[in-house]
Amino acid sequence: MEQTESTIVTSVRVAATDPWSQARDLIDAPDGFINIAYEAVDRHVQHGHGSDPAMLWLGKAGERREFDYADLAEQSSRFANVLAAHGLSKGDSGFVLMGRVPELYIAALGTLKAGLVFTPLFSAFGPEPIRTRMEIGSANVLVTTPQLFKRKIAGWVHELPSLKLVLIVGETAPDGCTALGPAMAAASPEFEAVKTGPEDPALIHFTSGTTGKPKGAVHVHEAVRYHAYSGRDALDLRPGTVYWCTADPGWVTGTSYGIIAPLVNRTRMIVDEAEFDLDRWYGTVQREKVQVWYSAPTAIRMLMRSGAEAAARYDFSSIRFLASVGEPLNPEAVLWSEKVFGQPFHDNWWQTETGGIMIANRPGMKVRPGSMGKPMPGIEAGIVERDGEGVRELKTGEIGELALRPGWPSMMRAYLHEEARYRKCFVDGWYLSGDLAMRDPGGYFWFVGRADDLIKTSGHLIGPFEVESALIEHPAVAEAGVIGVPDETAGEVVKAYVTLVPSFAPEEDLERDIRGHARKKLGPAVAPREVVFRTTLPKTRSGKIMRRLLKARELGLPEGDISTLEGDET
Amino acid sequence: MTDPDIRAIYLEELVKIAPDLDAEDIANEDHLQDDLELDSMDILNFVSALHARLGIDIPEVDYPRIATLWQAQPYLLARLRDESGG
Numbered sequence: 001m002e003q004t005e006s007t008i009v010t011s012v013r014v015a016a017t018d019p020w021s022q023a024r025d026l027i028d029a030p031d032g033f034i035n036i037a038y039e040a041v042d043r044h045v046q047h048g049h050g051s052d053p054a055m056l057w058l059g060k061a062g063e064r065r066e067f068d069y070a071d072l073a074e075q076s077s078r079f080a081n082v083l084a085a086h087g088l089s090k091g092d093s094g095f096v097l098m099g100r101v102p103e104l105y106i107a108a109l110g111t112l113k114a115g116l117v118f119t120p121l122f123s124a125f126g127p128e129p130i131r132t133r134m135e136i137g138s139a140n141v142l143v144t145t146p147q148l149f150k151r152k153i154a155g156w157v158h159e160l161p162s163l164k165l166v167l168i169v170g171e172t173a174p175d176g177c178t179a180l181g182p183a184m185a186a187a188s189p190e191f192e193a194v195k196t197g198p199e200d201p202a203l204i205h206f207t208s209g210t211t212g213k214p215k216g217a218v219h220v221h222e223a224v225r226y227h228a229y230s231g232r233d234a235l236d237l238r239p240g241t242v243y244w245c246t247a248d249p250g251w252v253t254g255t256s257y258g259i260i261a262p263l264v265n266r267t268r269m270i271v272d273e274a275e276f277d278l279d280r281w282y283g284t285v286q287r288e289k290v291q292v293w294y295s296a297p298t299a300i301r302m303l304m305r306s307g308a309e310a311a312a313r314y315d316f317s318s319i320r321f322l323a324s325v326g327e328p329l330n331p332e333a334v335l336w337s338e339k340v341f342g343q344p345f346h347d348n349w350w351q352t353e354t355g356g357i358m359i360a361n362r363p364g365m366k367v368r369p370g371s372m373g374k375p376m377p378g379i380e381a382g383i384v385e386r387d388g389e390g391v392r393e394l395k396t397g398e399i400g401e402l403a404l405r406p407g408w409p410s411m412m413r414a415y416l417h418e419e420a421r422y423r424k425c426f427v428d429g430w431y432l433s434g435d436l437a438m439r440d441p442g443g444y445f446w447f448v449g450r451a452d453d454l455i456k457t458s459g460h461l462i463g464p465f466e467v468e469s470a471l472i473e474h475p476a477v478a479e480a481g482v483i484g485v486p487d488e489t490a491g492e493v494v495k496a497y498v499t500l501v502p503s504f505a506p507e508e509d510l511e512r513d514i515r516g517h518a519r520k521k522l523g524p525a526v527a528p529r530e531v532v533f534r535t536t537l538p539k540t541r542s543g544k545i546m547r548r549l550l551k552a553r554e555l556g557l558p559e560g561d562i563s564t565l566e567g568d569e570t
Numbered sequence: 571m572t573d574p575d576i577r578a579i580y581l582e583e584l585v586k587i588a589p590d591l592d593a594e595d596i597a598n599e600d601h602l603q604d605d606l607e608l609d610s611m612d613i614l615n616f617v618s619a620l621h622a623r624l625g626i627d628i629p630e631v632d633y634p635r636i637a638t639l640w641q642a643q644p645y646l647l648a649r650l651r652d653e654s655g656g
Contacts, residue, residue: 060604124607124609275603275609275610276610277633277634278630278631278633279631279634280634298610298611299610302610302614302630305630306629306630306631310629310630310631457611458609458610458611489611489614490611493611512585512586512589513589515589515590516588516589516590516591517590519588519589519590520590523607524588524607524608524609524611524612525609529611529615
């Protein structure tokens with residue numbers, strides 16, 4: 001295996017003009033045009049695979065719906081025609097906000113097919129994160145469900161001038177919206193994918209920043225080459241593979257590896273509408289004979305908590321490869337999975353910005369429990385330290401910032417409308433990830449922590465600023481500092497330190513009221529699980545709350561450089 | 571302990587975990603995740619809170635059995651009886 005790997009790396013470096021030529025054969029790219037939806041579904045139909053199973057959808061109430069590639073091609077064409085009929089065209093911005101229902105997958109493919117830029121939003125977001133993202137992305141069309149529209153959108157939708165069309169899943173729609181069911185039925189099932197160029201924008205995924213608003217990472221249609229390649233080589237996806245990615249498309253994993261990579265590789269993908277449920281999950285793997293399973297540490301640790309006995313009643317012999325992403329998978333979970341499934345979970349690492357898996361314990365590689373693995377063939381990774389204006393590379397065993405040499409097809413091309421923030425990510429020809437890591441003598445990379453204040457909870461990156469902004473909208477809250485505190489299941493959970501407006505007293509009822517307010521605004525995934533009261537918060541001379549210091553104290557760690565500390569915590 | 575006691579405890583602990591909810595608005599058939607929008611971390615915290623309050627262990631496989639008030643009342647009562655050996 002090591003031999004093969006080094007051979008591939010060498011050949012990639014030799015082909016310096018187009019190091020990704022090896023990934024070219026994995027897609028059609030007719031006449032040099034690349035459209036993700038064409039590569040994911042239409043071309044399989046053209047090549048005679050229309051009746052191959054593409055998606056098995058499992059509904060919350062036990063429903064089952066099967067789609068073959070011809071079904072997805074037809075449904076996404078109808079959807080693309082609905083968009084075109086409303087005057088939407090190449091380069092316009094399409095958002096979806098819904099749970100994992102079939103319409104989400106059809107809308108994703110149809111949006112791309114019509115040449116629009118696709119942005120999925122997590123349906124558990126509260127109204128505020130939804131609105132911020134739709135404003136930054138100048139949404140032209142939104143697809144959502146009647147319930148989500150009523151609860152999270154209806155109150156402010158008229159204040160979004162860019163929005164031309166709201167499609168509501170089902171047969172009826174509120175005033176000013178269009179019902180998707182009848183519109184799809186009336187639309188033609190034929191639509192030729194819009195001829196998008198490799199560098200035309202295709203996807204925008206939002207990611208949190210330490211300060212300021214969330215950033216929209218822009219990915220282009222050429223990214224599909226890397227999705228095809230990494231799906232095959234990091235996840236072992238082959239035509240016909242029964243594959244289950246448990247991630248929600250509202251996060252980048254659920255789109256790159258929950259829609260695009262499996263379809264491009266012509267797998268049969270499983271989509272489960274329901275949230276984590278032990279027996280349901282084990283039952284699905286057994287009944288559907290799942291071969292490749294891609295999940296996240298939080299879920300894996302929940303399986304672990306239930307013990308080996310709960311797993312022993314099931315037959316997992318179909319499993320061929322297990323992978324995990326989102327945050328470091330602890331060594332105990334790796335060893336446990338090997339015992340229970342006969343296969344260890346293979347951890348891998350990547351980010352919204354990278355669009356695809358960068359560092360991985362790949363199929364056939366020996367897993368080092370707790371390590372994220374080695375760079376994918378064709379990807380050059382290093383550990384660097386900022387050094388004045390530039391960076392310098394660190395040696396094996398030293399802890400520094402994980403950096404990558406840009407150039408692979410799924411790398412982001414911009415942060416939407418944020419040129420300065422985008423440029424800041426690149427120094428001396430490296431892309432700086434913001435994650436701290438180290439490389440061991442065997443070439444395996446190990447995650448150490450975040451270089452900034454971002455919080456990693458249940459595999460999601462949360463920006464403290466967005467949480468703090470929502471907290472100070474509460475009438476009792478004067479100031480807020482938000483950090484992540486360690487949690488054995490979620491990795492980290494969000495905790496807030498707040499000071500109060502003088503007329504309010506720090507009482508239990510108020511703590512709950514503030515948390516309730518944050519949950520309503522932000523949704524449970526983003527809102528703090530704990531709020532504590534302080535009289536003052538530690539601040540720099542310029543008045544910035546020192547989250548780093550709050551965290552060091554929470555963890556009982558050394559406080560580091562506090563020379564800029566002006567007012568301390570009381 | 572009686573049905574109304576269990577009901578009160580369930581609601582009290584639930585709104586502590588998810589203070590965006592109002593106990594009076596929660597219907598018997600409201601599902602913790604589908605209707606009340608709890609996420610999986612909330613569910614874990616809720617189970618720990620019920621454990622601390624009632625002294626019963628709720629194994630992972632039984633989480634679906636506390637998903638609504640309707641289901642949870644008989645389930646929790648039965649668990650309490652089991653734990654007290656009678």
